[in-house]
Amino acid sequence: MPIKKLDTGNYRVTASLGFDPITGKHRRKYISNVKTKAEAEQIYADLKSKYTNNELPTLNKISFRELSRMYFSDYTLNQKPTYIRTQEGYAKNHLIPFFKNTNITKITSTEIRQFQKKLIKKKTLSNNSINKHLILLKKIFDVAIEKKYIVTNPCINIKKLKVEKQKMKFWTLSEFKTFIKAVEDDYLKTKDEQPEKFVFIVFYYTQYLTGLRAGESTALLWEDNTFEKQEFDINKTESRIHGKVVTTSPKTKSGIRHVSYNAKYKDILIQWKEIQNNILNSYGIEVTPQTHIFQYSDKIPDRDNFSTKKINKICTSTDITAIRLHDFRHSHVALLIDNKEELTAIKERMGHASITTTIDTYGHLFPNKQKSMSDKIDELF
CATH class of the missing domain: 1.10.443.10 (Intergrase catalytic core)
Incomplete structure (x- = not known):
């Protein structure tokens, strides 16, 4: 049964969500200790709706390093070589050393802000350059969303650093x-x-x-x-x-x-x-x-x-x-x-x-x- 009343008086919701497209495993979602039956029914309806609209993440465990490799392999085909070289430098020198092999489902906006603060603390990059690192990070996580590895992009609510326009230099x-x-x-x-x-x-x-x-x-x-x-x-x-x-x-x-x-x-x-x-x-x-x-x-x-x-x-x-x-x-x-x-x-x-x-x-x-x-x-x- 999708909704079961427990001995404690609370309810448990069990939603069958079909098979994971990557692993082929049967997906089930369990939510326990729901206080009322009406709340349990609403949770069940929401899960089924997300399943129907293909909005649920897969069960595949993928590391940030793997996701980054996927981005540069499959999502930069129409970019200029100079642009790709710069982006690869961002990933190699800063993104991958920080996130390493962390499961991407565990990376939240908190970790993204920690990464941003670390770059600021180094004092070797301009605010504009740090912003560009965050833009690349968002693009990489967009791949994870497209692949249904995650539902939301952890970079969405991260504010850009203020960039002061440098005075242009030129010769008369x-x-x-x-x-x-x-x-x-x-x-x-x-x-x-x-x-x-x-x-x-x-x-x-x-x-x-x-x-x-x-x-x-x-x-x-x-x-x-x-x-x-x-x-x-x-x-x-x-x-x-x-x-x-x-x-x-x-x-x-x-x-x-x-x-x-x-x-x-x-x-x-x-x-x-x-x-x-x-x-x-x-x-x-x-x-x-x-x-x-x-x-x-x-x-x-x-x-x-x-x-x-x-x-x-x-x-x-x-x-x-x-x-x-x-x-x-x-x-x-x-x-x-x-x-x-x-x-x-x-x-x-x-x-x-x-x-x-x-x-x-x-x-x-x-x-x-x-x-x-x-x-x-x-x-x-």
């Missing part, structure tokens, strides 16, 4: 000129012994004058360049994953675009192509349309060749503050804004998926229009 045109002069001076000192140093001149000019992402630049082939139109065809990006250079499609669909460049930059690029031809010939390599534009040895270039560390080293001989390699992209947008370019044109040039991204990222750089708007209202009276 004057600061960039100081930097690039230092690069040019270094090349002139050793150009006979190290002609390949010219690549750093053209690369940093590329970053400042086009605003390309570093991976988009290193992925460029000569066939992606059209001297006549003075533009690059941006259709791929490069990144280093597990020690290997991997080429993928751009960050977003909007990342596939044409980016024009100015005439003076064109002259620098033509000069580099001639120098590159001599350098690669010395390695027995023929320059073809499929040659990487910024290749200067027998190896394919990647962003590490032009890293922030190198920028810092160059800046030690100047009076300017170093910026990150990615900040060249910000510097380019600041240059466009200072040149009074339209917001929609900037969005297209940068390859943003939405103009909202452009506004959220660079809106504070645009001049304040409040005063001019108020002045125009004055003219109406």
Whole structure:
């Protein structure tokens, strides 16, 4: 009988819930010491309803380590390699060491908060980074819900940490000129012994004058360049994953675009192509349309060749503050804004998926229009 009165006067509910889809075992749910028959009948009805709607967890005991492995094996197939690499780093370095082989049915919001507090206490991760760890954790537990291992996600009620927006760093045109002069001076000192140093001149000019992402630049082939139109065809990006250079499609669909460049930059690029031809010939390599534009040895270039560390080293001989390699992209947008370019044109040039991204990222750089708007209202009276 599903409801039985015990000798104590209380009731026991026994619900047959069919067979577990994973283990094949017959599932039964027992709830004892229910005080009234009406309460027992309600409990029984609720259990049967959850069974009918397939809302009950399975009896399969699975560890967090196994669940994590399942997520990366089956639920990241459409993600970019760089994204997967970052997520795997979160799991390997923090999630798995904390939760280990704990049965996922035993992990509650209490354990999730303990994990969050531990990351905060370490003081090695920013609030933004900690939030990203919690986002991944929720995605992993979403798999457990889909598989019917658990009913609710223990991450749901965990609040994100407050993230203070960092002040954007960029160079003015004057600061960039100081930097690039230092690069040019270094090349002139050793150009006979190290002609390949010219690549750093053209690369940093590329970053400042086009605003390309570093991976988009290193992925460029000569066939992606059209001297006549003075533009690059941006259709791929490069990144280093597990020690290997991997080429993928751009960050977003909007990342596939044409980016024009100015005439003076064109002259620098033509000069580099001639120098590159001599350098690669010395390695027995023929320059073809499929040659990487910024290749200067027998190896394919990647962003590490032009890293922030190198920028810092160059800046030690100047009076300017170093910026990150990615900040060249910000510097380019600041240059466009200072040149009074339209917001929609900037969005297209940068390859943003939405103009909202452009506004959220660079809106504070645009001049304040409040005063001019108020002045125009004055003219109406």
